[in-house]
Amino acid sequence: MTKIFTNIKKYLIDLGKLDRRFIFILIGLSVLIPLIKPNWINIPIKTTNNSQIVFNELNRLNEGDRVLVSFEYGASTKPEIHPMSVAVLQHLFSKGVKVYTVPLWPEGLMMAKYAIQEVVDSKLFNIKEHVDYVSLPYKAGGEIIIRGIATDLRSIFTQDVNNILLNEIPMMEGVNRVSDFDFVFDLSAGVPGNAEWVQFACDEYNVPLSSGCTSIMVTDAIPYVESGQIRGILAGMPGAAEYEQMVFNHLNSLEKNKYMNSNIAVVPGKATSRMSAQSIAHVLMVVFIILGNISYYLLRRRTE
Amino acid sequence: MKRQIAYFLVIFIGFLTLIGHFINYPPLNDFIDNDATQWFDIISGFAAFLGVINLLQLHLNKVANKRKHYQYSIITLFGFIIMIIFGFIYNGSNVPMGPHLKEQGSAFYWMFQNIYLPLGATMFALLAFFVASASYRAFKIRNFEATLLLVSGIFLMLGRVPVGQLIPWWLSLEIYICLIFAITAGLFTNKKTLFYTLLISMIIFPFIILQLNLYQLAVFKIPDLQEWIMDVPATAGSRAIMIGIALGTIAQSYRIITGRERSILGD
Numbered sequence: 001m002t003k004i005f006t007n008i009k010k011y012l013i014d015l016g017k018l019d020r021r022f023i024f025i026l027i028g029l030s031v032l033i034p035l036i037k038p039n040w041i042n043i044p045i046k047t048t049n050n051s052q053i054v055f056n057e058l059n060r061l062n063e064g065d066r067v068l069v070s071f072e073y074g075a076s077t078k079p080e081i082h083p084m085s086v087a088v089l090q091h092l093f094s095k096g097v098k099v100y101t102v103p104l105w106p107e108g109l110m111m112a113k114y115a116i117q118e119v120v121d122s123k124l125f126n127i128k129e130h131v132d133y134v135s136l137p138y139k140a141g142g143e144i145i146i147r148g149i150a151t152d153l154r155s156i157f158t159q160d161v162n163n164i165l166l167n168e169i170p171m172m173e174g175v176n177r178v179s180d181f182d183f184v185f186d187l188s189a190g191v192p193g194n195a196e197w198v199q200f201a202c203d204e205y206n207v208p209l210s211s212g213c214t215s216i217m218v219t220d221a222i223p224y225v226e227s228g229q230i231r232g233i234l235a236g237m238p239g240a241a242e243y244e245q246m247v248f249n250h251l252n253s254l255e256k257n258k259y260m261n262s263n264i265a266v267v268p269g270k271a272t273s274r275m276s277a278q279s280i281a282h283v284l285m286v287v288f289i290i291l292g293n294i295s296y297y298l299l300r301r302r303t304e
Numbered sequence: 305m306k307r308q309i310a311y312f313l314v315i316f317i318g319f320l321t322l323i324g325h326f327i328n329y330p331p332l333n334d335f336i337d338n339d340a341t342q343w344f345d346i347i348s349g350f351a352a353f354l355g356v357i358n359l360l361q362l363h364l365n366k367v368a369n370k371r372k373h374y375q376y377s378i379i380t381l382f383g384f385i386i387m388i389i390f391g392f393i394y395n396g397s398n399v400p401m402g403p404h405l406k407e408q409g410s411a412f413y414w415m416f417q418n419i420y421l422p423l424g425a426t427m428f429a430l431l432a433f434f435v436a437s438a439s440y441r442a443f444k445i446r447n448f449e450a451t452l453l454l455v456s457g458i459f460l461m462l463g464r465v466p467v468g469q470l471i472p473w474w475l476s477l478e479i480y481i482c483l484i485f486a487i488t489a490g491l492f493t494n495k496k497t498l499f500y501t502l503l504i505s506m507i508i509f510p511f512i513i514l515q516l517n518l519y520q521l522a523v524f525k526i527p528d529l530q531e532w533i534m535d536v537p538a539t540a541g542s543r544a545i546m547i548g549i550a551l552g553t554i555a556q557s558y559r560i561i562t563g564r565e566r567s568i569l570g571d
Contacts, residue, residue: 020437027436043466046527075424107424110416113406140352144344151337156345162403215464222534223543238464279467281432286458288440293454296444 009298016295023288030284034276041276050225051242053232054210058088058183059250063096065182066175068149070197071115074107077189077214078114083271084212084240085115085187087247093125094251096259098171099133100181104145104192109138109161111187124251124264130169135161142192143200150178150201179205186211194221198229212239237271237278244269311563318561359384390415445486455483456533463530473524474510481505 034041061067069088073081092099101112112135119125127133136157139145148156153176159165166172174180178201186194186209194211202209208231213221215236224230234243251266317340324336363377363384390396395404396411404410445451462468485502492498513519522528559565 018440020440023437023440024433027433031432043470045466046469048527048531075421076428078421079425079428109406139345140348141341141345144341144348147337148341148345151341155338155342161406163400218534219538219542222539223546226535226539236464238466241466275466279465281436282461282465283467285436285439286461288436289443289454289458292440292443293445 012291012294013298013302014295015291016299026284027281030280031277034280035274038273038276041280043276043279045238045241045245045272045275047242047246048235048239050232051234051239051246054212054234055091055232055243055246055250057208057210057231058091058185059095061092061095061097061183064098065095066098066100066180067092067183067185068100068102068178068181069112070184070186070188071101071103071108071112072105072193073111073187073189073214074105078111079274080214080237080240081187081189081212082111082115083237083269083274084234084243085111086118087240087244087269087271088185088187088212089115089119090122090124090251091247093119093127093132094247094254094257094259100136100171100175101133102136102145102149103138104142105190106138106140109135113161122264122267124261124266125259126261127259129162130160130164130171132171134169134171137161143196146192146196146200150205153177153180177205178202178207181207183207184209187213188217189214190217193217194230194233195224198224203229210234212243237274240269240271241275244271307569310569314568315561315563318557322561387412387415448487451483451487456537459526459533460530463526463528463533468526468530471526473513473519476524476526476529477510477513477519478506481509 058067069085069092071085089099101116103109103112105111116133116135120127125132129135137159139156141148145156154166157166160169178184184197184202184207186197188194188211194209194213194217197209197211201207209229210231210233211221212234213236215238218233218235221230221233225233234240245268248266248268251260254260256262320332321336321340324332360381363381365371366374366377367381390410390412391405392401394411395401396414397404397407397409399407399410405412407413439457443454443457445454462471481502485498485505489498492501513524518524522532556565560568
């Protein structure tokens with residue numbers, strides 16, 4: 001019996017020296033298998049309070065309201081943020097809201113283009129450029145651009161992304177500053193991001209703001225959420241999956257909607273299927289941490 | 305003299321911008337809200353240009369002098385020149401230069417879609433592997449603070465994903481019991497007593513909680529606990545950091561606009 005315990009102890013201590021390539025393989029498989037076969041693991045997604053607040057805030061908007069959607073993410077954070085961009089745009093277009101996209105990161109321009117294109121390609125909505133949405137170009141300056149949008153948008157932007165003068169776009173009529181928008185939605189993965197929108201524009205001019213960001217940004221943004229300066233937050237991939245599900249249910253519940261093509265089926269977004277991969281990877285990491293600690297404890301006892 | 309002019313400009317514009325927030329004088333407010341932001345826009349355009357020149361200079365020097373790892377500089381320069389060509393010279397689509405950057409079919413778009421995007425996603429995806437490996441090696445219960453960090457980290461990791469909802473209340477309770485014993489282990493002189501007390505607690509407490517109907521408390525639900533950690537301790541910590549940063553910014557800004565901080569000009 002003692003020998004068995006001694007052997008188990010030895011194995012557990014040896015686990016501490018586990019080759020990291022073995023960990024890499026396990027993590028790779030834990031992510032890859034659920035991504036290839038999403039139906040194998042189907043875990044229901046529970047909506048958190050902050051995601052529900054975001055949904056309720058956007059759902060309160062009326063036809064013709066103007067929403068500024070700010071894109072501050074790039075290729076590296078696309079898998080995390082992009083699904084929520086698409087879900088937010090679907091939600092807004094289903095309500096007949098006018099969307100104005102602005103990239104504050106150089107890559108944000110392409111991300112905005114991809115998100116809009118994905119919604120257009122789904123053929124779910126009857127939307128047209130310059131009628132339902134306008135894409136503003138990228139300008140360097142970060143928070144200064146936010147400040148410019150807050151005070152005089154026309155001094156910063158004279159053309160849209162297709163080099164068409166803003167004065168020639170009917171949708172831009174009466175849009176001169178941030179207070180002309182009914183809502184600002186920020187999709188961010190860093191600086192400038194939601195904090196800058198609070199500090200330089202939305203708080204001062206009393207424009208409601210919500211945000212979707214990467215998981216690691218949530219701790220920085222949560223004080224603004226708690227104070228109501230940011231109305232709810234979509235936190236990383238789980239937030240995206242929750243929002244996707246709410247939008248999916250919302251779109252399916254709409255019986256007759258003049259903005260939607262009723263003959264096109266609503267399909268769930270990408271974040272929902274990616275949640276299984278993230279779940280398994282997180283559980284695996286926790287198991288690694290527990291094993292690492294057991295090994296550390298036994299090793300410490302032996303050296304003592 | 306050159307430096308004094310630069311300091312004068314920093315001090316003058318700094319004070320002007322600061323005063324503008326306290327004095328309601330329309331021309332001054334207009335300067336701060338519109339002109340100053342446009343100035344910044346122009347300057348940042350030049351800064352980006354200078355950055356490009358600097359990057360070229362740095363890597364060309366490295367290649368010319370065949371410094372260590374100069375091969376990477378060749379790849380950087382190659383990527384840089386290719387994107388310059390596709391951005392400014394070769395279009396590849398029917399739309400005019402400028403809008404071609406986001407036009408499907410243009411060479412620039414193809415490079416972004418097929419080279420830059422996968423490479424960027426790959427770099428970020430590598431993080432999962434390194435985090436797993438690093439947490440396995442470094443996330444250890446060394447002291448009380450490390451234990452707190454580890455426990456809240458585990459609760460957040462499990463609570464943020466749907467699998468956290470599947471963890472039953474009694475398992476959460478067992479985790480708490482183990483934690484309490486891990487923290488108080490030093491108080492037990494006899495290890496056998498520690499082990500038996502832990503074992504008895506792990507058996508008895510679930511029944512007590514069940515009898516008292518306390519198992520529905522949020523503390524036993526990992527997603528709820530995760531939300532509480534984010535809403536209360538994490539918010540408190542973040543606010544403290546934000547206040548610290550704000551005070552630091554005020555102090556540093558004061559030093560800059562009064563000419564005390566000279567490092568901004570490279571001194």
